[in-house]
Amino acid sequence: MASNGCETPLIGVSTYLEQARFGLWELPSAVLMRSYLDSIVAAGGMPVMLPPVGRWLPEHVSRLDGLVIAGGADIDPSRYGQAPHQETGTLRLDRDAAEFGLFHLALEADLPVLGVCRGMQLINIALGGTLHQHVPDVCGSQSHNPRPGVFGSNEIKLAPGSVVAGLIGDQVTVHCHHHQAIDQLGSGLTAVGWSCDGITEAVELSEASFVLGVQWHPEEDSTDVRLFEGLVQAAVRRKLP
Template sequence: MAVPVIGLTTYREHAAWGVWRQPADVLPAQYATAVEQTGGVPLLLPPVAQVEAADAVLARLDALVVSGGADIDPTRYGAEPHPRTAGWREDRDAWELALLDAADAIRLPVLGICRGMQLMAVHAGGSLHQHTPDLVEHDEHSPGGDVFGEIEVATVGGSRVAALVGERLTVSCHHHQSVLEHPGYVASAHAGDGSVEAIESEGDRFWLAVQWHPETAADVGLLAGLVRAAATYAAGRGR
């Protein structure tokens, strides 16, 4: 059986390496490493202006990870920007929404991570809490800078995410926004403060998102589950 190919969406940022200082397509290496360690081959997907190319791109993949990153443009869910909402990338929003359209059409396995979970909710017609500390009255989900917060998450019994990671776990997170409405999904994990930490579609399809960063942890059950679903998907279409 061929090794499944997993697409990973990327940032486009100003970056520095060697003698160079210029825009670059980047993603923390932990994403690709986690995919490789769980049996997949990672393929980076930078933002593409020709969003109609999404169908052709996903036809060559066995699964998709919608990665973390900047805030989503609030106009995408009919809201005015909160004072703390900033730095959204219109090119990335458009490309990743097109990828989700294309993935939905062919029932490709999808895992959303952090921003990816928020984008999947918005793609379904949902909305976001634009600054979670206003809701939960603490900053534990994103303590600031380049430090991950650690929170305890409880999964919903019988859910896909519970089958992959267990009933309770401590997760690494770095987000100041969270999902408010998620039509078409069920909430399958929550933090102790009530914030939604995972959503998934019902049925046997792997269409799942978490607010935390599983690629940073020694337990990569979510990514292993995605790679298994990708292998099954590839086998089903003769790859």
């Protein structure tokens, strides 16, 4: 996909700190599923992996043209005033600290942002919202997270006229793997996508030029990178004089 004559936008992507095996080694590493990187490249951007180490500053974020907040572990529920549910998983406090910082810096710089799964939840919490800590308690179904390491499939309806619907249409089948979801919306966010059981699946921040969150995993569909194209095109528009 062409970038309208501008330099290829640099799209930062948040990463994990995990024990990883490669070659002869098994060591603590900064890692990310390649599907995120391939989706950004296919959409016309160049991915830059952002590890949750150190402290992100405005001058770091100023070098980026867009930001993807990737999926991953549950967010510390104390950030939205709750105690952990018995089903809340192992927390990654390093990621929480880094990604909340990145998101607020991105907002201040009006950097285009796409939040994926955990990323959408983080956007909501950062803006004062809360989560359902275990979706089966709400909808009585495991359809959003059928079993560990396996993506489910859900039909999502999107609000006509929303930015997300403008990119992918009013209805879409998605890959999902989550057991938490938005409860109360954060300040300025609008829900624009829902699964058939009423779970919020997409949000937009109208006061920003491009801040979207989706509860599913668009990077897992290699044939459809339209959400990433939307992010990259927003980054291109931001670079234009």
